[in-house]
Structures are given as C-alpha cells and as structure tokens.
Amino acid sequence: MTVRRERPPEEAAPRGDGAGAAPAAPDARRPVLLAVVAAMATGTALFWLPLRGVDLDAMNGYGLIGVLPVATLLGAAVLVLTFMASLALPRPHRLLLSAQVGLLIISLHGVTLALEPIARFPTVWQTAGFIEYIERTRTVDWYLDARFNTPGFFSFMAFVLKAVGQGNIEPVLRWAPPVTNLLYLLPYILILRVLRATWRAKWFAAWLFVAANWVGQDYLSPQAFAYLLYLFFVAILVNWFRHHDETTRRAGRRRTRETRERAGAFWRVYGWLFGPKDPGELPAPKVSVREQSILLFLLFALLLVGTAAHQLTPFLMTAACGGLVLLRRCSLRGMPIIAGVVYAAWVSFMTVGYWASRKEEVFGGLGKVFSNVEQSTGGRIGDVDGATQQLQYLRILIAVTVLGLAVAGLLRRRARGIDDRVALVLMLVPFSSVGLQNYGGEIGLRIYFFMLPAACLLIAYLFFPAPFDAPRVRDPKVAPRFGRWRTGRRRHLPAVAVASLFALSIAGGFLAVRYGNEKYEQVRPSDVRAFDVMLADYKQTIGVVWLSADDPNAVGGMPSMPWSYRSWERFNYAAVVADREDPANVSQIIETLKQQGPGGFFVTTRSHEDFQVLNSGLRADYAARMRAALAASPQITTVFADRDAAVYRLRTPPAQPVVAVPKPAGLGLRSSPWTPAGLIYLPILLAVLLARELRRLRLLAPAGPGGEPPEQRMRRLRPLTVLALPLLLSVAAVIIERFLVIT
Template identity: 75%
Template structure:
C-alpha cells in the first residue's frame, strides 16, 4: 500500500549542500562573536589602571581580552567570506566593535576621560548659567553654536549633571557617524564586501580621539551628512563611461608600449565609481538644498575648521563633475568668511599672529603635527606617537593602492579621490595647536577606509550566485566561482587584526595621564567652595608651558569658567623641595590663590617633559611640611594647597560676560546689507538651477550678473574690517 504524497510536500525543495554550509558558517560566525565578546569583557574587572606605563591601557589589558578582540575580528571576517551578506549579523558585529574599541576605557574609568572633555562641560555650564558668551575668556566662545545647543537640550530635559553624557559620548558619537557614512557607501559601485568592510574600517581606524563631547565631533557629523546629501541627490545625471582621451587618434589607437599603456590607464575609457544618480522630484531637492544651507550655517557657528572642509569638499566635487550645485561652494565660502569677519572679531582683532602665523607654512605645520610632538617624550610615549604616524601612513598608502587597483580595472572613483585629497589642503592653514595632522587624518578617513576596502575587494558589483560549481561567469574583469573571495578575505583579516591591535595601542596610549579621576574633580570643587571670588590656580610645569601644554592636564574650569585664572610655575628639576617659586606665585594671586597638582598631570610631566618620577612625591612632601602652606585637600590622586596667611591683594572682581565682542568699521553697515542680499541671490540661483532642464543654464545669467557686484562688495567690506579693526 502506497501513501499518497500531498502536492505541498512534493513541491518542497531539498536544501542544497551550499545552503547548509552557508547556514553552518553563519552560526559559527555568530558563535565566535558571542565567545569573543565574553572573552574580551570578562577579565576587565580585574584591571588596575594605576599600573599602566607609558604604553597606556594596553600595558594592563589581560591577554584574554586581547584574544577576545582577535576573535571578534575573525568573526566579522568569516561573515565577509560567506556567499551572501547577512545584514543582521554584520550590524551586530559592527555594534560590538564600537562597544569594544570605543567603550572599553569608559567602562573601566569612573569619570569621563580626556581633560578637554571637561572644558566642554565648562563652556556649556557658562552659557546655561549666563545665557551669553565671553569672547575674552576663550577663543572657542567665538563659535558657540555647539555649546549653546547642548545647554538648550540639557535645560529642556531638566538635566543638570552632564557627567553621564561626557562619559558615554565617544561610543554613541561613533555610532552616529555610521549613519551618514552608510548613506555615502550606498551610492558607490562596489560589492557588499567592500562596503561592509569599509564601514568596519571606519570604526577600527578612527583612533584620533575626536569623538568625545566637543564641537569638532558635532561638526564632523554635520560634515558627513553634508557630503552624503551631495553625493546621493545632487550628482550630475549625465555621468557615463568616460570616453578615450582626445589626443588618441584612430591611427595611434592600436599602438602598444609602456608609454601608451600609461596613457590608456590615465585617459582611457573609465566607468564611474558611483551608481547612477537617483531621480528625485524638484520639491525633494529643494528641501534637501535648504538642509544643506542649514548644515553650512550650523557647522560654521559650531567649529572653526569644519566649514572650510565643507566648502573645499563641495568645490572639489563640482570640479570633477560629481556635484551639480556649482554655486554652493560660493555660498559656503561667503558664510564662513562673514562669520569670521563679523562674529569672531573680538578674538582675531588682537591675535592676528596666533591665528594667521601658520598660514601658508606647510612644512612647519607638518613638522609640528608629527615629529614635533615626539621630540620631548619618554621612550614608551615616543613609541606610541611613532606608531600613530605609521598607522596613518599605512592607511593612506593602502588607500592609494586601492585607488590604483580600481583604476586598473577601468573604474574612475572621483568622489573617493576628492574626499581623500581635500583634507590635505588644511596643511596650508594654521597648525591648530600642533594637531592639524590628526584633523586631516580624521577628515580623510571616510574616503581612505573605502579605498582600503577596494584594495581587497575591487570588483564594481556583486557577481550572481552560481549554483553549479562547474560554471564560470565572467562579468567585465571580475571572475567568479567557488571560494574565489577567500584569498582576499584572508589578506584583509591579517590587516584587520594588525589594525585592531594598533588601535588599542595608540587610542589609549596616553591613558596614564588622560584619565580623569574623581579626586581631580573634587579638587576643583574644593577651590570653588573655599572662595567666592576669582580663583588663581598655580600649577607645575616641567618646562616652558608653550612647549609642553599651555594648560594643566586636569578637568579645569568644568564649572564657574570665568572665576579661574591659571599661572604656571616652572619646576626646579634639581630640588623638588624648593618652594620659593610656588610661594611667590601664590602671593601674586592674592587671597584666591591655590596650588593644584594631580597624579595624571604629574604623569604627563614625567612622560612628555622628562621630569623625574620621584619629583612630584618629594614636592608634595615639602608642601605638606612647610609651615607657610596649608593643605586644603590631599589624597593619592590630587592635592590642593594655599598660603596660611595670603595677602589681601590683589582681589580682582569676577569678570562679567562680554558677549561676542562685536565691533564696527566705516563700511560695516553696508556689509550688513550686502551680505544677506548676496546670500539670497546665490541661494535663489541654486533653487532656479534645480528647475532648469539640461542645457538651459544660460537662464541663470541675470542672477549671476546681480551676484558679482554684491560678492565684490562683501569681499571689500571683509578686507576693510580686517585692516581697520585689527
């Protein structure tokens, strides 16, 4: 007797062996991710940060933690080796990577890391309390957009303690970076492996530490959205295969040889490295153009460097015909120049040498940003600094190789090339406190990570999945077949493992003195409680403060910003018990004078200025024993001292808010009229461009003729203000 089989059962296909293998490999990658995460985090509860040396956090990380990081990397690379993308697993792996690399220090330390993050808290607290700014207190009050925004949000939600936000801002910021970056990746002609590996590299290669709560982190997010909107919705719709170079005549088309091969490589037919531009309605593009203008305004009001790179990137994309908004660079440039001229006048009018002294000094800015930063450090700290330079050079070098490999396949990656080269133009500006090289690496990272991914996965598109292993499909220059991607994944895995190890070394290489301890914060609280007036903070410097840092490595001025004055005292290297200079500086500060030292600041002087390791303990012992000195607060991590009988003078009043320090010149009233009219004309010109069909841009000529004299007038006013006011 035979059993009749139902039609549904007969139609059910049997699982193919390749599908079963795919499912097993996916489960193995997920299991590796869970195992690596547990292996990384479990031993961290026993870590003693106080035992770190000049190599920073990696010197105290357990071996199991490092092995866990390697397993997490291998889990992601195994997922890349699968025949098709498993997006949920890939997203989970990138989230784990963010938490692992960018959240480990936050999990280990009780307070937010980076003393400069606490300065951000001081700016925010000042604006929230006074509802204004003071240009004479700090240059960053000249671009207060970010501080005012955070102060508004904090007050709106009724939150007055910013410490949790400071502490967990880095991993959250890095997650927010991925959203616009994925928007950029979606328009590129690349395989899914290249795109996901680029996103993974964007997290693993971002060791510069500019993701804490700060204007530059906020402005960088705006920059990524700015570029993402441009390359998604404002590219030319006539992008097509590049035709051969005009100089190649039919008679010479068949010639061969090394010279002609180079010529064909440069000027031969190339396919665009971006997918065809999507069609969008005029209404949608109008809204997006308004959003771009808003991003320019907010970015200009929030940070000094980012608006320049917004302008340069937009101009570069226009020049290579990857952006149709030809007038947008002029709009961004006018907004940036006008803000500097009108809104930051209180700062630049008296600091021309500081602001413009590095203008055009390319080689000097490069030297101060690279070798100049390691000339006075300890051997361990110098090794960390040199490794940072090596990683940056390797990433740039591999990016160039990836660009060349794609070009050899006949692909013209203009968007990636512009985004890679534009940040280097910043070398012609000021040295940015010796950090301009770090900022350039930071801004070129989106393009560099993409091009590095192209080096391993250069194909312009995914090949169809072939069921029959005997079948070979040739698509362009891409040959597909079983396990064809394994060599590339293996090579990428080696690079990924080295990069993660380098990240943990260089990102937290300064952790011995970059961590902020609760006693550091308590020391400044004590000073504000002991006096109601101006607080004169005296701090120890092993050398000229202009060489080793103009401010103490402490959470200084995280509140009551205007009450603090800072005076360095050069340490007497030969005799730590010589307190004469400290006492003299305290007398000069009057009744509000305090001498402050912290363990992080002392480690900074040892590692970066060559101070003897026992100098600070001997100095503290001398201060505690001196009858002229009173110990206000002291423990292992921080100490505050003051004179027992301080002089009554000087006793200066607490500075009142001074605003932006706006100033006028004879031509300023005219400039205030010309500027909004010019921006209105330029913006109307771009709105008009969106509604014109191809080939009718001549209709923009009336607005162009109107904009030219207005532009020249605004430039004349800006120059006149600079000459007259300064």
C-alpha cells in the same frame, strides 16, 4: 556626440547568489552561522569579563594596552576574526554584520566605561565648562577662550540639557565616544550606498571606519558634532545632487589624433591613468525638483550650523563641495560659493574679538606647509618617555600605512577601469587644510580624521576591487556575459584571509595608540573635587598655580586636569616652571601664590604629574617629594589632599590683589566704516545665490517633448548672476576693509 551607456552586469543579472545556480540549502548554512554567532559571543565574553581585575595604577608609558588582560586581547582578536568570517560567507547577513560592527564600537571605543569611574580625557571637562557657562549666563565671552567665538555646539547642548532636565552632564560625557561613532556610521552608510562596490567592500569599509578612528575626536565636542554634519553634508551631495550624465569616458578623449597612434610604455601608463573608465558610483537616482529644493535648504542649514560650531570643518565642507563640483560628481555649482561666503562672513563678523588681537596666532601658520606638518609629527614627539615616543611613532606609522594602502586601492581600481572620483576627492580635500595653520600641533590628526572615510573605502577596494557582486555562474551560455567578473564559490577567500591580517593589526594598533596616553588622560573623581574645593573656599576670581616642567609660554600648555569644568570665568591660571634639580624647592610656588593674592591656590593631580614625567622628562619621584615639601612648609596649608589630587594655599595670603569676577563680554563684535553696508549686502547676497541655485535646479529638470535645449534654458540664470556679482564683490570688499581697519 553622445556615448551610449551599456547596461552594467549587475543590472543584467539577478541579484543574489547567482544566475543559473541553485542556492545552497538553508540547513547547510545554518551550522556555519551558528558557529560564527557562538564565536562572537565567546569573543565578547573574553573581552569584557576579565576587565574587572584590571589595575590602572600599574600602567606605564604604553598606556592601557600594557595592563589589559591577555584574555581581553584574545577576545578582541576573536571579534575581529568572526567579522571577517562573516565576510567569507556566500551572501551578506546584515543583522549579523550590524551586530558585529556595533560590538566593535562598544568594545574599542567604550572599553574605559568598565574601567574608569568618570568620563576620561581632561579636555572633555572643558566642554562641560563651556556648556555650563552658556546655560548659566545665557551668553558667551570671547575674552575667556577662543572657542567661545564658535559657540553653536555649546549653545545647542546647553539647550538640550535644559530641555530634558539633565543637570548632571557627566553621564553624557562618558557615553559620548561610542554613541558618536555609532552616529558617524549613519551618513557613512549613505555615502557607501551610492558606490559601485561589492557588499564585502562596503561592510569592510564601515568596519575599518570604526577600527581606524583612533584620533580621539569623538568625545562630546564641537569637532565631533561638526564632523557628523560634514559627513551628512557630503552624503546629501553624492546621493541626491550628482550629475545624470556620468557615463563611460570615451576612448582617446585626452589624446589628439596624432598621439592616438603612438605606442610604448609611456602611452600605456597614460592610457591606464586617463583612458576609458567606468564611474565608481552607481547611476544617479531620479529626484524631483521639489525634493532637491528641500535638500538644498537642508545643506544650507548644515553649513550655517557647522560654521557656528567649529572653525575648521566649514572650510573642509566648502573644499569637499568644490572638489565634487570640479570632478563632475555634484551638480550644485553654486554651493561652494555659498559655503565660502558663509564661512568668510562668520570669521569676519562673529569672530572679530579673537582675530583682531591675535593675528600672528591665527594667520602665522598660513602657507607654512612644512612647518605645520613638522609640528604635527616630529614636533609632537620631542623629549618624551621611551614608551610614549614609540607610541607616537606607531601613530605616524598607522597613518602612513592607511594612506599608502588607500592609494594602492585607488590604483587597483583604476587598473580595473574604474574611476573613483568621490573617494578621490574626499581623501585629497583634507590635505588642503595643511597650509592654513598648525592647529595647535594637531593639523596632522585632523587631516587623518577627515580623510578616513575615503581611505577606509579605498583600502576595502584593495582587497575587494570588483565593482559589483557577480553571480556564481554555472550555465556556460550565461557565463560569457560576465567576462572577467565571473566568480566562483570560494574565490573571495584569499582576499578575506589577507584582509583579516590587516584587520587584526589595525584593531591591535587602535588599542595601543588610542589609549596609549591613558596614564595621564584618565580623570579621577579627586581631580574634579579639587576644583570644587577651590570654588567653595573662595568666592572671587581664583588664581590657580600649577607646575609645568617646561616654559608654558613656549609650549602653549595648560595643566592636564579638568580645569574650568564649571564657573569658567572664576579661574585664572599661572604656571610655575619646575626646578628639575631640587623637587623640594617650593620657593617659586610660594612667590607665585603671593602674586595671586587671597585667591591663590596651588593644585596638582596624579594624572598631571604623570604627564610631566612621560612628556617632559621629570623624575618619577618628583611629585612625591614636591608634595612632601609643600605639606611641611610653614607658609603652606593643605586645603585638600589624597593620593590622586591635592590643593594648597598660603597660611596668611596677602590681601591684594582681589580680582573681581568678570562679566560676560559677549562675542566682542566690532564695527568699521563699511560694516553697516556689509550687514545689508550679506543677507541679500545669500538670498540671491540660493534663489539662483533653486532656479538652476528647475532649469536642469528634463524638458518635455519640444522643450528648449539646456543651453537656452540656462540663459535664464543671467539676471540672477548679474545681480549676484556686484553683491559678492561688495561683501568681499567689506570683509577686507574690516580686516585692515580693525586689526
């Protein structure tokens, strides 16, 4: 039995302000628009102009929010309210809304451009080190760092910088966050366009996607690049590979003939959850087989590049595609299998140098859900400064609030009879990664990051749940056609007012938590110069000695500095645990320098010292007293020193050991008895799976009059299915054999 789909109201009525209602005169709206534009310009000036007088040295454990001028914070509030005022207008002014979202990006994600002379965040400079190494050596070294096992992004950036003749990567590092967030919006808009929602909900979701992205994974990095690929991957799936039979669910589909007659509270809730629902997505567009075939190869390319660029994102690509297929929001049934094969093969063949000797590190967190969650939440708080601890709790509060409001938005839409499966899949899929590993204590941040596109959309639904922009109907003959969706001129204003309060809180929370660690996440020019000085002073492998308040073997830490930002292979690192009772006791530093031989240097920076104070509880004057003791020691000479950084070495260093600069080790590929067979089966399997999916797209195309029924046409896939199954089993066997033999 087929169900005839009724024509949705948004198709029955003309688009615009209303049917049967004369639009407001342009001259009546112009003063309001001019007032919004003037307020936006005022907010922009209030935000940026006072930044010239900010004293970053006055920061405490609250980070940047503690030194931002009141006028800047007021300007941020004005920018938020002008955007919400634009949502209160009767119709969307896309140019104005786009300008406001762009201003939000440059203001929130680019505020440090006006405050700091060089790119912030020490980890950014490690990205520069990977790129510089590949550009210089034209290869990788799995032994130096695990991230060399997924070098796709680093290789791509090295190629681009070489092609455009850009020798200085620092400007690219500085501008990456706002540019990256702007790029994120492109695929996100493609996702929003397929959803059955009002223009206010879609624009508010896009705004929230920028304002709620405080996790700091938008710097120049593999995860930012792979996240962009993930969004494009999902956007292509939901735009051009959805089912064409997405119709209203039949009444009682999940109830038997006997239970349909039952009533009561339980069955009311059951019907509310599983009763007839309209899809939360617009009807799928008609796409030619040729276009879908091209897009299928594009999806495959995104999978390959994403897998080579980042270790976590391809897993979520696979899971998202699988979830959309299971809930009938994607017609590419074979794509999750293709994605899983690509991901498993890359891990087995291309990252073997890493996992072969680090089984516990790679697989130790597998299945330990509660342990991984604890390390991502309470484990990140520890014994830290009071202000820093409050910011950690605020981050958790924001994440929980976003998740809770997203669930409330989903339920509100279901109460209106709308089934938002795409948003549900995209919000739940990231939680599947919590059982993999703790990801260095950051798995909670990654889950929040990947669920954010769907969460922002569902939060927008909480305030603006209507499935379409209903016209303001004045004609009583037309009004009954729109039933409960009929709206008045100002009916949306209460929702905009409540949403404005949430928008103000999320923007303020962004400035607090995104830059809450700025006291030690800022990078000063002297920090970079300290490593340049060491490279210029010694030409072999350099043993960098640094101070840690805790045992670095226990906490897995590295100095909060731009370490190895170039000449990556020339640095080794050795930590000295601080003597908390006596900062002037530098005997352990001297002993560790002797162990490093002639290439030993002790380095400290103000950012790293602040990190030890705020996160590990060192005394505020510890670094100053330690520096004074080092400068006064007859065994130590100062190589470089200023207020922000200092480098020391022994006056008479020992002649040994001299560590030669290691040569590139490549990817560390290793073989097993079955590996040659796997290298033959794998490309054949992928070719067969792609051919099967292409064939299936052609068989799904509507047949002409008198054509075969779909069930009979699908039988033509059997030869490819029969061929793919033994190949799939063979590749799986080779992967398992490699793991057992090599480890």
